Amino acid sequence: MGKNTSQFVCQNCGAKYSKWAGHCNNCDAWNSIIEDLVVSEASGKNAISQAKTSGQILKFTKINEITVTSDKERLKTEFPGLNEVLGGGILRGSVTLLAGQPGIGKSTILMQICAEVAKKHQVLYVSGEESASQVKMRAARLGADSDKLVFVSSTSGNDIAKTIREGDFDLVIVDSIQTLAINEISSAPGTVSQITNAGNLIIQAAKSTDTAVIIVGHVTKEGTLAGPKVLEHLVDVVVNFEGDRYGGFKTIRAVKNRFGPTSEAAIFEMNEKGLSEVQNPSAALLAERQNTDGSIILATLEGTRPLLVEIQALCTTTNFGYPKRAASGFDLNRLNLLIAVIEQRTKLNLSDKDIFLNVVGGIKIKDSAADLAVCLAIASAAAGRKLSEEYVVFGEVGLGGEIRSAFRPDQRINEAKKLGFKHAIAPATIRDPFVIPVKDLRSTLIQYVNE
Ligand code: TYD
Ligand code: MG
Numbered sequence: 001m002g003k004n005t006s007q008f009v010c011q012n013c014g015a016k017y018s019k020w021a022g023h024c025n026n027c028d029a030w031n032s033i034i035e036d037l038v039v040s041e042a043s044g045k046n047a048i049s050q051a052k053t054s055g056q057i058l059k060f061t062k063i064n065e066i067t068v069t070s071d072k073e074r075l076k077t078e079f080p081g082l083n084e085v086l087g088g089g090i091l092r093g094s095v096t097l098l099a100g101q102p103g104i105g106k107s108t109i110l111m112q113i114c115a116e117v118a119k120k121h122q123v124l125y126v127s128g129e130e131s132a133s134q135v136k137m138r139a140a141r142l143g144a145d146s147d148k149l150v151f152v153s154s155t156s157g158n159d160i161a162k163t164i165r166e167g168d169f170d171l172v173i174v175d176s177i178q179t180l181a182i183n184e185i186s187s188a189p190g191t192v193s194q195i196t197n198a199g200n201l202i203i204q205a206a207k208s209t210d211t212a213v214i215i216v217g218h219v220t221k222e223g224t225l226a227g228p229k230v231l232e233h234l235v236d237v238v239v240n241f242e243g244d245r246y247g248g249f250k251t252i253r254a255v256k257n258r259f260g261p262t263s264e265a266a267i268f269e270m271n272e273k274g275l276s277e278v279q280n281p282s283a284a285l286l287a288e289r290q291n292t293d294g295s296i297i298l299a300t301l302e303g304t305r306p307l308l309v310e311i312q313a314l315c316t317t318t319n320f321g322y323p324k325r326a327a328s329g330f331d332l333n334r335l336n337l338l339i340a341v342i343e344q345r346t347k348l349n350l351s352d353k354d355i356f357l358n359v360v361g362g363i364k365i366k367d368s369a370a371d372l373a374v375c376l377a378i379a380s381a382a383a384g385r386k387l388s389e390e391y392v393v394f395g396e397v398g399l400g401g402e403i404r405s406a407f408r409p410d411q412r413i414n415e416a417k418k419l420g421f422k423h424a425i426a427p428a429t430i431r432d433p434f435v436i437p438v439k440d441l442r443s444t445l446i447q448y449v450n451e
Pocket of ligand 1: 104
């Protein structure tokens, strides 16, 4: 005991093993387990008996005497939507994890945030990925030009934490956590132990100096790769940057926020001047619409903001083997479930059809009220009949084929009205003259998309 030993850690979920294995039993990931060195510990008994006498009495404060940092002190970004996602701006002393696929635009949006915040406050941008001149090129392109914005290239967690502790910054960007290492641990940057320990060091430095820190974490398309998952527990705010890397809309949404709501989302578009917030996403998404069979307009919510998105389905005859089902922007399991409901509850035969589903504009739908639109799109494609252009659709579909209520129906309806739609095919629980109430899938399909 007492010497450095190694352990094997799943880089996806952080589960520990005593020997290497190709498959993680905890999270089912393959080839995610790698060797990690454990820092030596004093032998068990000794450590426990020491711990009994060590420690200090904590200084507590009456809850009504604790002073709160006012919301006014939040650092504002130039994007109102993003400020909302963050609960009103970046809170001092908070640590935010910005997670997203490589190339989605994390460094870009952070430089834009820096440019705005540095107009009034002291900002440090630390990059472990890019050199000063590379970052300068991006900064120049994005118009970041302030004496208060300083840059350093470093991959040392120790140095960055010390710089935060000793410096007087309002905001520090660390791009990215996967490149950092601390001296005390010998494993490579990007391993779970490096990410957790470097993350912890930086978080402590941020808390002790009331500095706001944003840490970048890369995730792969499947959401795998160590870091971010482990870090999620340590930081105050986790925002996910999602969407298509090449064109289309990108959304930033909070999945965890200790100081604000997690229901907001901001929608962005990348152009030559960096990212810009999309003012009227519904109109932009519907601009290129062709009303064909299989195309349905869904009134959904992106956070609390209503959004009209086109759902497209394509049905073709299966040539051999099992029918193929594919979805882009929609959960494949949910699609399979809905297909089963359609087959069972409406007797529409889809067993010899390949079904492809697409959500237009790179949007990823997580709203359960998308079910009815998906079912109608499939039925419309299978029957070769289109739905009237005047309708939007929303509602959840249960396993019995019943149509269930959706939350915030008023916002969905208002958005549809704003964009000139005449009616919404929606759950019967909603009392509104705009709504054509529907109760079950079978009668809805017969009425609206029957041959
Ligand atoms: P980047 O922010 O570097 O992605 P990440 O840090 O998430 O890995 O940039 C993503 C892409 O954006 C990159 O391929 C180039 C493109 N881009 C623009 O289209 N316009 C711009 O103004 C900038 C700075 C980048
Ligand atoms: Mg980057």
